[in-house]
Amino acid sequence: MRSASRLFAVMRKELLQLKRDRLTFAMIVGIPVMQMLLFGFAINTDVRHLAAAVANQSGTHLSRQLVADLRETQVVDIRYVVETPEEIEELLRNGSISIGIYLPPDFDRRSLDKRRSAAQLLVDGADPTILGVANQVRNIPLKFDTIAAEPKKAATFEVRPYFNPEKRSAVFVIPGLIGMILTLTMMLFTAVAVVREREHGNLELLINTPVSTTQLMIGKVVPYILIGLVQLALILTVGDLLFSVPIRGSVLELYGAASVFIAANLALGLFVSTVVRTQFQAIQMTIFFLMPSILITGFVFPFDGMPRIIQYIGEVLPNTHFIRLTRGIMLRDASLFELREELLALAIFTVIAMTAAVLRFSKRLD
Amino acid sequence: MKFYCCSVKAVNEQSEFAINASGLTKRFGDLTAVDHLDLNVPRSLVYGFLGPNGSGKTTAIRMLCGLLTPTEGTAQVLGHQVPGDANKLKPKIGYMTQKFSLYGDLTVQENLEFIADIYSYPRSDRRSRVNDLIDRYDLEAQRKQFAGTMSGGQKQRLALASAVLNRPQLLLLDEPTSAVDPSSRRDFWEKLFALADAGTTILVSTHYMDEAERCHRLAILDHGRKVADGPPSELQASTGMSVVQIETRNTFAAQTELKALADVRSVTQLGIKLRVLIPESVSDPLELVNGVLSAAGLDAKSSLVSASLEDVFVAVTEQKRRLEAAA
Numbered sequence: 001m002r003s004a005s006r007l008f009a010v011m012r013k014e015l016l017q018l019k020r021d022r023l024t025f026a027m028i029v030g031i032p033v034m035q036m037l038l039f040g041f042a043i044n045t046d047v048r049h050l051a052a053a054v055a056n057q058s059g060t061h062l063s064r065q066l067v068a069d070l071r072e073t074q075v076v077d078i079r080y081v082v083e084t085p086e087e088i089e090e091l092l093r094n095g096s097i098s099i100g101i102y103l104p105p106d107f108d109r110r111s112l113d114k115r116r117s118a119a120q121l122l123v124d125g126a127d128p129t130i131l132g133v134a135n136q137v138r139n140i141p142l143k144f145d146t147i148a149a150e151p152k153k154a155a156t157f158e159v160r161p162y163f164n165p166e167k168r169s170a171v172f173v174i175p176g177l178i179g180m181i182l183t184l185t186m187m188l189f190t191a192v193a194v195v196r197e198r199e200h201g202n203l204e205l206l207i208n209t210p211v212s213t214t215q216l217m218i219g220k221v222v223p224y225i226l227i228g229l230v231q232l233a234l235i236l237t238v239g240d241l242l243f244s245v246p247i248r249g250s251v252l253e254l255y256g257a258a259s260v261f262i263a264a265n266l267a268l269g270l271f272v273s274t275v276v277r278t279q280f281q282a283i284q285m286t287i288f289f290l291m292p293s294i295l296i297t298g299f300v301f302p303f304d305g306m307p308r309i310i311q312y313i314g315e316v317l318p319n320t321h322f323i324r325l326t327r328g329i330m331l332r333d334a335s336l337f338e339l340r341e342e343l344l345a346l347a348i349f350t351v352i353a354m355t356a357a358v359l360r361f362s363k364r365l366d
Numbered sequence: 367m368k369f370y371c372c373s374v375k376a377v378n379e380q381s382e383f384a385i386n387a388s389g390l391t392k393r394f395g396d397l398t399a400v401d402h403l404d405l406n407v408p409r410s411l412v413y414g415f416l417g418p419n420g421s422g423k424t425t426a427i428r429m430l431c432g433l434l435t436p437t438e439g440t441a442q443v444l445g446h447q448v449p450g451d452a453n454k455l456k457p458k459i460g461y462m463t464q465k466f467s468l469y470g471d472l473t474v475q476e477n478l479e480f481i482a483d484i485y486s487y488p489r490s491d492r493r494s495r496v497n498d499l500i501d502r503y504d505l506e507a508q509r510k511q512f513a514g515t516m517s518g519g520q521k522q523r524l525a526l527a528s529a530v531l532n533r534p535q536l537l538l539l540d541e542p543t544s545a546v547d548p549s550s551r552r553d554f555w556e557k558l559f560a561l562a563d564a565g566t567t568i569l570v571s572t573h574y575m576d577e578a579e580r581c582h583r584l585a586i587l588d589h590g591r592k593v594a595d596g597p598p599s600e601l602q603a604s605t606g607m608s609v610v611q612i613e614t615r616n617t618f619a620a621q622t623e624l625k626a627l628a629d630v631r632s633v634t635q636l637g638i639k640l641r642v643l644i645p646e647s648v649s650d651p652l653e654l655v656n657g658v659l660s661a662a663g664l665d666a667k668s669s670l671v672s673a674s675l676e677d678v679f680v681a682v683t684e685q686k687r688r689l690e691a692a693a
């Protein structure tokens with residue numbers, strides 16, 4: 001009997017504390033609801049609206065009909081109309097599109113040929129989902145006006161995967177994994193670093209010294225940038241040794257992009273530390289940001305395939321831009337200059353988060 | 367130093383008082399933690415804040431260094447308005463928090479070096495300053511020890527060393543000796559007096575009467591209000607109370623009898639002795655006491671003694687309460 005009352009005492013105390021911890025309480029309710037809404041809509045294996053470009057060198061009625069049919073499926077969203085397959089390759093490489101549709105000059109003649117495909121789909125093969133989508137639409141039937149054509153043996157489209165011809169998943173996963181690992185560790189480091197000082201009472205002493213808020217914040221961030229870069233070096237080394245993940249672009253640019261991304265996460269961590277009161281809350285908040293950073297950034301599901309509103313939310317997350325940067329630099333040999341918009345987005349995020357953290361951080365106790 | 371003070375600003379800073387506060391008030395919701403505190407702390411003195419738990423000592427000190435925004439009232443500290451001008455004030459003050467606030471996972475030496483750098487202490491002198499402090503505050507044996515593993519008294523010596531590192535003009539010490547044994551406490555106070563002699567103003571909060579007695583001046587706080595202010599000896603001389611000390615075998619019965627008297631303000635037991643506070647308006651307090659006790663058939667020896675600081679403390683807090691009850 002006594003043991004039961006002690007058990008109840010512990011349970012009651014636990015619930016009482018939980019009730020007082022308003023932020024945690026809000027997260028207990030808020031996290032499942034928000035994440036369910038977010039991911040329920042976002043996680044959509046029925047991928048549509050992939051950014052595409054078309055190069056129709058044939059220009060015949062039949063070829064135009066095929067492009068219209070493709071558009072009809074809503075699987076692709078034709079954003080560019082270009083002249084040559086080289087232009088498609090360029091758009092693929094700089095990340096503007098994930099699928100290119102190439103109809104050669106002899107398209108009509110090829111479409112009558114039973115053994116050959118009439119046209120090509122040039123696909124960003126680094127993403128298996130996109131590759132899967134391409135494989136689905138490759139058999140789209142041709143619509144002849146006059147006679148019903150005999151069934152072709154070859155598919156309408158030949159699928160040409162770029163950047164990951166061996167279709168190895170490591171090649172696709174690891175560039176995104178870098179962002180996930182860095183998000184987790186960098187945010188946690190700074191969020192906890194400040195809250196720990198508050199919990200230990202160090203902050204009361206520190207804010208009573210001439211050290212300024214900006215010095216305190218930047219001083220907390222810079223060492224972790226170095227730690228983040230060391231982590232990156234480790235990931236890349238393991239990626240290379242164990243999984244042969246290529247770095248086709250500039251290694252230096254990769255580290256440069258990572259530095260800005262790390263700064264963005266550290267700034268976010270600092271901001272979190274000004275909102276939360278305990279280390280426990282800091283960890284919860286970090287996970288709260290980590291989940292969408294994995295699921296709606298294009299890491300697991302193609303970004304273009306998500307509903308518009310989820311995409312807008314995704315654009316706010318640093319990892320979305322960093323994944324585009326790492327995939328671009330590592331797999332497609334894209335240059336930072338080509339990817340400058342992503343870098344700019346990260347820089348803006350960093351400045352905003354840092355400013356918010358500095359403004360919110362008070363050199364007072366009340 | 368005073369030689370070179372010729373600019374207007376410097377003269378201003380060298381005003382007679384290190385701290386001027388008037389009407390300083392802090393409320394937390396319904397609770398008034400500090401209630402219209404007027405405070406004038408002269409320079410180069412050790413000024414004490416005496417008060418029981420929750421009387422508002424920490425809150426007042428935090429307002430004075432700009433950590434808390436006063437709900438009402440103003441304060442000038444070393445010529446700077448707080449909290450508005452707190453940033454200019456910070457390099458000139460040393461603050462020792464009630465709770466140990468240095469880094470437990472850094473060694474004594476690392477902590478002091480960190481503080482030196484935070485205050486931009488000249489790098490060339492840093493090492494000698496740190497060594498000097500380690501020596502002066504008797505931390506040589508702990509130099510390489512993690513601060514978190516030190517004993518309470520050692521931690522407090524380190525905290526004081528770091529508070530004085532930048533040679534502040536004003537030291538705010540919040541219960542600096544709460545974990546210090548009596549003999550170390552004496553050493554600690556000798557260090558405080560040495561600092562005051564060298565020109566540092568020291569505001570120190572305490573619960574201990576013996577410490578309060580050492581201060582040059584003293585403010586007694588009770589429920590956020592200042593109930594007395596002055597040099598300890600003056601406070602003792604002007605309680606407005608006579609103190610009767612009674613020795614008796616039957617302390618319990620004697621207390622009951624005495625407390626029933628309207629003129630008895632308080633009865634405190636110290637072993638087999640009782641200390642009784644009676645207003646000076648009662649012309650012969652001894653007779654009053656003896657009369658009551660012999661009427662009750664109690665055998666007691668009573669004598670008039672001079673007021674201790676504790677008597678002062680009891681008297682002033684008691685007085686406030688009576689005034690309130692009357693109002």
Ligand SMILES: Nc1ncnc2c1ncn2[C@@H]1O[C@H](COP(=O)(O)OP(=O)(O)OP(=O)(O)O)[C@@H](O)[C@H]1O
Binds near residue numbers: 398422464
């Ligand atoms: N942040 C706060 N929120 C609410 N009440 C507070 C807060 N800080 C202090 N108080 C209250 O203000 C009153 C004064 O507290 P303060 O810490 O100043 O007392 P103190 O004299 O330093 O006590 P002690 O001797 O125990 O250190 C107390 O009743 C305390 O509960």
Ligand SMILES: [Mg+2]
Binds near residue numbers: 423424425464540541
């Ligand atoms: Mg206190």
